[in-house]
Amino acid sequence: MSNRFLKPGLCAGLALLTVDAAHADLTPAYWDAEVGVASAVRLHGDDRVTQKALYFKANLEDSWDSGYYKARGRVRYDARYEGNQPYSDEARDDYRTSADWRHLYWGHYLGDGELTVGWQQVVWGRADELRVLDQVNPLDYREGVTALLEDSRIALPMVRFTRPLGEWELEGLLITDFEENRAPAPGSEFDSVLFGKPDPSYFVIDSTPDYAGDDGFSYGLSANGRMGEVDVSVVALNARQQDPVYAVEGLADDGRLRLERQHPRYTMGGAGLAVDAGYSIVVRSELAYFDDWRVTNPTRSQGADKTRMVKALLGVDYLLRDWMLSLQWQEQQVLDWQAGMLQDRRDHLFTVSAEGTHFQDQLKSRLVMAFTPPLRDDVLLQGIFTYKPVDWLKLGLEVDLFFGKSDRSFGAYDQRDQLRLSAGYLF
Amino acid sequence: MLRMFKGLTAAVVILAGGAASAAESLNADEIIRMTRDRNDGHSFLSEVSLILHDKKGNTRVRDFTYLQKDYADSDKFSMFFTTPNDVRGVAFHIENPHEAQGSEDSQWMYLPVSRQTRRISTTDKRGSFMGSDYSYADLDKIRVNDYQQTLLGEEQVLGRDCYVLERVPASPEVLTKTGYNKLKIWIDKQNFLVMRQDFFDVKGVNIKQMRTKQVATVDKIDSIMLSETEHFIDGTRSEMRFKQLQYNLELDDRLFTQTAIRRGLKSGDVPKFAVSSL
Numbered sequence: 001m002s003n004r005f006l007k008p009g010l011c012a013g014l015a016l017l018t019v020d021a022a023h024a025d026l027t028p029a030y031w032d033a034e035v036g037v038a039s040a041v042r043l044h045g046d047d048r049v050t051q052k053a054l055y056f057k058a059n060l061e062d063s064w065d066s067g068y069y070k071a072r073g074r075v076r077y078d079a080r081y082e083g084n085q086p087y088s089d090e091a092r093d094d095y096r097t098s099a100d101w102r103h104l105y106w107g108h109y110l111g112d113g114e115l116t117v118g119w120q121q122v123v124w125g126r127a128d129e130l131r132v133l134d135q136v137n138p139l140d141y142r143e144g145v146t147a148l149l150e151d152s153r154i155a156l157p158m159v160r161f162t163r164p165l166g167e168w169e170l171e172g173l174l175i176t177d178f179e180e181n182r183a184p185a186p187g188s189e190f191d192s193v194l195f196g197k198p199d200p201s202y203f204v205i206d207s208t209p210d211y212a213g214d215d216g217f218s219y220g221l222s223a224n225g226r227m228g229e230v231d232v233s234v235v236a237l238n239a240r241q242q243d244p245v246y247a248v249e250g251l252a253d254d255g256r257l258r259l260e261r262q263h264p265r266y267t268m269g270g271a272g273l274a275v276d277a278g279y280s281i282v283v284r285s286e287l288a289y290f291d292d293w294r295v296t297n298p299t300r301s302q303g304a305d306k307t308r309m310v311k312a313l314l315g316v317d318y319l320l321r322d323w324m325l326s327l328q329w330q331e332q333q334v335l336d337w338q339a340g341m342l343q344d345r346r347d348h349l350f351t352v353s354a355e356g357t358h359f360q361d362q363l364k365s366r367l368v369m370a371f372t373p374p375l376r377d378d379v380l381l382q383g384i385f386t387y388k389p390v391d392w393l394k395l396g397l398e399v400d401l402f403f404g405k406s407d408r409s410f411g412a413y414d415q416r417d418q419l420r421l422s423a424g425y426l427f
Numbered sequence: 428m429l430r431m432f433k434g435l436t437a438a439v440v441i442l443a444g445g446a447a448s449a450a451e452s453l454n455a456d457e458i459i460r461m462t463r464d465r466n467d468g469h470s471f472l473s474e475v476s477l478i479l480h481d482k483k484g485n486t487r488v489r490d491f492t493y494l495q496k497d498y499a500d501s502d503k504f505s506m507f508f509t510t511p512n513d514v515r516g517v518a519f520h521i522e523n524p525h526e527a528q529g530s531e532d533s534q535w536m537y538l539p540v541s542r543q544t545r546r547i548s549t550t551d552k553r554g555s556f557m558g559s560d561y562s563y564a565d566l567d568k569i570r571v572n573d574y575q576q577t578l579l580g581e582e583q584v585l586g587r588d589c590y591v592l593e594r595v596p597a598s599p600e601v602l603t604k605t606g607y608n609k610l611k612i613w614i615d616k617q618n619f620l621v622m623r624q625d626f627f628d629v630k631g632v633n634i635k636q637m638r639t640k641q642v643a644t645v646d647k648i649d650s651i652m653l654s655e656t657e658h659f660i661d662g663t664r665s666e667m668r669f670k671q672l673q674y675n676l677e678l679d680d681r682l683f684t685q686t687a688i689r690r691g692l693k694s695g696d697v698p699k700f701a702v703s704s705l
Contacts, residue, residue, distance in 0.1 A: 030515075032511075059512065065695065068693065068694070109695075112681065122542075123541070126543065149541070150542070167684050169684075226685065231535075231546055231685065275546070276533060276547075276549065278550055279550055280551040281548060282545075282546050282548050319548045319550070319551045319554070320551060321551065360479050360481055360487070360558040362481075362558070391511050394513075
């Protein structure tokens with residue numbers, strides 16, 4: 001990530017805030033940190049230990065009369081990739097050490113509004129661990145498809161302005177650099193057909209457009225507020241697709257097809273709402289329309305088709321004492337679907353979850369079943385438990401069980417059920 | 428959901444001796460109504476420590492800034508948690524329509540880990556407030572018509588003369604919302620502060636007791652500064668300690684919206700000395 005700091009996109013904004021920050025005592029007014037160990041064990045096969053990691057996380061904040069800064073970062077070293085390890089060299093290089101900023105930005109008050117500049121995460125919509133309106137930040141899939149969004153969202157460099165307007169909040173953002181979803185390294189524990197690349201026996205990828213600078217920018221607008229008893233969000237985004245699309249460039253000398261790995265630009269508009277329906281029920285809904293969406297289609301001479309796409313979500317939350325029970329249905333439909341597209345015309349995903357706290361909040365539990373019908377083809381069962389008996393100790397346990405066909409999101413990880421354990425010291 | 432702290436922190440203008448005499452003839456509904464309608468200023472700001480004691484004697488403290496402002500048809504509350512790190516940035520916003528409006532309150536919660544504001548149903552208030560022995564229902568503002576109340580007599584609590592009332596839910600919905608089949612409540616005869624409350628479950632068992640431990644007069648308003656709730660079944664105990672209490676401040680309306688809790692509380696939003704951090 002270090003080279004991202006050298007990109008010029010944010011320089012102007014950061015320069016504006018330099019004077020601001022100069023007034024501040026850079027010793028943070030608030031900080032916290034966590035150091036710990038984490039391990040993962042596959043429940044099948046040989047070489048079952050898949051992670052032996054040491055991690056460090058830190059959070060710094062300070063403020064002054066006209067602004068503030070926030071920084072949250074994490075570093076991880078995984079000893080599993082030392083010595084005689086079962087994964088590819090690419091996986092070793094990718095996973096042995098990793099570091100990223102969860103956010104790093106400066107804020108400046110402008111009247112009632114607020115300008116923030118730096119690496120930020122922006123979450124749109126009200127979906128629980130599903131992405132309908134939440135399209136701003138790309139995801140890091142290096143830990144597979146089951147990691148919580150809060151851990152896998154990649155912070156992007158952006159300039160963002162928010163200001164209240166009565167009961168509403170208006171937001172405008174300009175993302176200065178493009179970043180794609182990060183797939184697991186080939187030959188790594190979480191590599192799967194979902195992240196497959198064109199078969200090199202038939203295709204050669206000989207170019208990738210440079211999305212640095214002006215070609216990589218994105219911009220978006222949102223408004224969040226209320227209409228009567230209904231919470232309403234309206235969003236619009238112009239950005240590049242975070243997953244690659246392959247365009248045919250011609251024939252290579254050896255007869256293989258030459259492909260270009262592209263991230264086409266699209267426009268998305270959408271809205272979401274939430275309402276307390278009584279009887280302990282909150283209903284949430286989101287609808288997003290994608291224009292100029294591209295889907296790889298190997299049967300087309302140009303290698304990809306343009307289409308319109310709709311994603312929708314209906315969620316119901318039921319509060320039962322200290323438990324929040326949620327049911328969500330996400331539907332995605334490619335409106336101009338063509339035969340050969342590497343994306344289904346319709347995609348459904350259902351999630352059933354229960355999230356609760358117990359023993360004076362010392363134990364937090366999250367139980368999830370996610371599936372795509374028919375049930376036997378694609379199922380994830382997940383349990384995440386965090387136990388914090390005292391303020392300085394955090395113990396984590398996660399169980400992921402996969403069922404289904406090998407070409408489906410969760411079924412692809414069948415036989416890679418896993419147990420994750422962690423222990424962190426907080427200070 | 429948490430119309431809450433009014434029941435705990437707000438207080439009534441100290442009634443003069445004549446008024447106190449008049450209060451001698453109050454019936455149960457009037458006592459509850461006067462408790463609900465105490466003058467607690469048009470706005471309120473406090474730093475609050477929520478202290479959790481487990482049954483082994485271990486203690487954990489959670490600090491938050493609490494703001495309240497009166498509007499024509501409702502009271503609005505915002506709470507911003509500052510420590511410890513696992514709750515830092517968690518925030519609530521509650522809109523509590525006046526009882527005469529006949530409508531339920533609205534609540535939103537911002538969780539910094541998910542960076543999302545979620546609407547929370549207010550029909551079930553039995554859940555624990557941030558892991559404490561206070562349920563959301565316990566912290567609710569008193570409603571006269573949710574219960575049928577009977578005046579049982581008078582007793583002293585902390586040397587103060589109190590009315591003792593029994594309250595039973597007026598409808599199955601109230602029972603479902605609170606989980607309490609009966610409340611026994613001690614109300615200070617002079618300032619109408621709730622000095623003690625016993626909570627009974629559907630089996631008639633006294634499961635919890637809330638006690639006022641410390642009262643102070645701030646800006647001429649009697650205020651609870653320390654409240655304690657003991658859960659007899661779980662063997663746990665929670666305290667709520669109010670600090671830097673201020674009434675009748677000019678608090679900006681933008682602090683009392685559901686979008687405000689995502690932004691968090693920043694320097695300059697409230698009087699400087701009252702910001703516990705940042």
